[in-house]
Amino acid sequence: MIVFDLSCTGAHRFEAWFASSESFADQQARGLIACPICGDVEVRKAVMAPRVGAKSNQLTIAPAPAPAPTEAVTEPGPELVRKVLADIAAKQAEMLPQSRWVGRDFADAARAMHEGRAAEDLIHGQASPEEAQALRDDGIAAMPLLVPIVPPEAAN
Secondary structure (H helix, E strand, O other), X not given: OEEEEEEEOOXXXXXXXXXXXXXXXXXXXXXXXXXXXXOOOOEEEOOOOOOOOOOOOOOOOOOOOOOOOOOOOOOOOHHHHHHHHXXXXXXXXXXXXXXXEEEOOHHHHHHHHHOOOOOOOOEEEOOOHHHHHHHHHOOOOOOOOOOOOOOHHHOO
């Protein structure tokens, strides 16, 4: 596993874990990585300092301070991030009962509503990454749930 510092176009910084650099690149290309603060999917790697330990037989020299950014970027503190994530989870929990579970038929149901073959409805379900990309490519609004849920058939 590898951790990357990431940032969105809104200058929000966050970190995420990936199996490899290739895994990050694949998920980024498919628009599967979103800023947890604003939801922006235009996410890129942020500059990060590597953690390299000094050899035991060498003196440790403090690194030169990083140059000051030309524009101040205020990073959210952990309390704000926790609050935002809790608010997202609460809103999702509020909306799910108003939404109809369609299971693995999510992509077909969303496409049918978009094309006017089915009445507009709030739905949630499962879609493969390829199905989700095909919906985006066709201009069909769909987004992943930010907080994982247990499908009804898997609940106790």
